[in-house]
Amino acid sequence: MDKDKKKIITAYGLLLISLFCMLYGIVRGEPDTVLRKAIHICLECIGIG
Amino acid sequence: MIGKGIKRKLIQLASFGFCNSHINGFAEGKIYDGKLKTLCCPGMNCYSCPAATLSCPVGAMQAVAGSRKFNFSFYVVGILLAFGVMFGRAICGYICPFGLIQELFAKIPLRKFHLPKWLTYLKYVLLAVFVVLLPVVMPLFSSASGGVGDPAFCKYICPVGTLEGSIPLMSSHEELRSVAGSLFILKASILVITIIACIFIHRFFCKALCPLGAIYGLLNKISFLRLKIDTKKCTSCGTCSHVCPMDVNPLKYPDSAECIRCGRCVDKCPEKAIHIGIKHTDRSS
Numbered sequence: 001m002d003k004d005k006k007k008i009i010t011a012y013g014l015l016l017i018s019l020f021c022m023l024y025g026i027v028r029g030e031p032d033t034v035l036r037k038a039i040h041i042c043l044e045c046i047g048i049g
Numbered sequence: 050m051i052g053k054g055i056k057r058k059l060i061q062l063a064s065f066g067f068c069n070s071h072i073n074g075f076a077e078g079k080i081y082d083g084k085l086k087t088l089c090c091p092g093m094n095c096y097s098c099p100a101a102t103l104s105c106p107v108g109a110m111q112a113v114a115g116s117r118k119f120n121f122s123f124y125v126v127g128i129l130l131a132f133g134v135m136f137g138r139a140i141c142g143y144i145c146p147f148g149l150i151q152e153l154f155a156k157i158p159l160r161k162f163h164l165p166k167w168l169t170y171l172k173y174v175l176l177a178v179f180v181v182l183l184p185v186v187m188p189l190f191s192s193a194s195g196g197v198g199d200p201a202f203c204k205y206i207c208p209v210g211t212l213e214g215s216i217p218l219m220s221s222h223e224e225l226r227s228v229a230g231s232l233f234i235l236k237a238s239i240l241v242i243t244i245i246a247c248i249f250i251h252r253f254f255c256k257a258l259c260p261l262g263a264i265y266g267l268l269n270k271i272s273f274l275r276l277k278i279d280t281k282k283c284t285s286c287g288t289c290s291h292v293c294p295m296d297v298n299p300l301k302y303p304d305s306a307e308c309i310r311c312g313r314c315v316d317k318c319p320e321k322a323i324h325i326g327i328k329h330t331d332r333s334s
């Protein structure tokens with residue numbers, strides 16, 4: 001198999017994994033944790049936390 | 050016809066505008082608290098910026114990993130992996146709001162320097178230690194943390210948060226100014242160094258410090274969007290590597306982890322031998 005084909009297969013494989021990761025993260029409620037952090041001023045980000 | 054450079058600038062401006070459309074946050078001194086912030090911007094844009102409408106993926110990754118419930122963010126890693134596999138570091142070149150800010154600093158007409166190659170590896174260390182490791186490991190050593198890990202990159206390093214979050218919020222909040230101490234001095238110093246470096250070194254932050262650049266750089270090698278060199282047309286004149294703002298030699302390393310797919314080499318190549326595109330659709334290459 002040539003190098004380019006390997007890269008394409010790896011890319012499609014990783015894309016599939018990325019979708020599973022996103023779905024798994026959503027199912028276990030990670031977006032709520034992201035939102036909770038993002039809607040309050042992040043004291044660490046602004047250098048006083 | 051509009052050149053690649055102008056098209057790229059327009060995309061950068063549109064992305065900057067979309068990620069920072071909560072403009073009245075500056076006047077109110079408040080950050081946006083809508084549901085849109087569940088989503089991550091694919092580039093660096095602090096979620097404590099009053100104008101930010103999306104979350105910063107680096108901050109979000111650390112927040113989830115450092116939380117009591119989780120120690121790894123499948124959600125954010127999935128988002129970054131998807132963007133990286135599709136576009137690689139073109140995200141840095143076209144979408145990242147802080148990338149645009151750095152390019153504006155580079156417009157200051159002073160002599161530009163190359164960054165020593167070894168410094169480009171620093172971003173991988175920062176990603177591994179400050180973004181992935183410390184938020185999870187720190188609570189194990191400190192009972193005072195209550196099991197919650199600090200977002201170490203945001204806390205000790207990120208100049209994006211200092212520029213986009215601290216400055217506007219501190220200017221409108223006396224109570225925040227009054228508690229700023231040594232940590233703020235550290236972060237402000239990193240910001241000043243970053244800005245000065247960005248004036249003299251094109252995209253210093255992207256090259257040396259950005260954890261997102263590290264992730265997308267690793268994926269540049271396999272991303273769908275790639276540089277294509279037509280070796281039949283190329284005369285090896287060296288113009289491409291001479292004009293590259295990221296110090297890449299596209300002829301030798303078209304999949305370099307540093308290439309942000311800005312297209313400058315494409316525009317300047319006298320033989321029109323370089324193209325940016327979806328590699329596998331080009332059966333002839």
Ligand code: SF4
Pocket residue numbers: 276289292293294295296297298299307308309310311312313314315
């Ligand atoms: S190699 Fe070409 S597309 Fe890549 S960063 Fe350099 S000039 Fe831009």
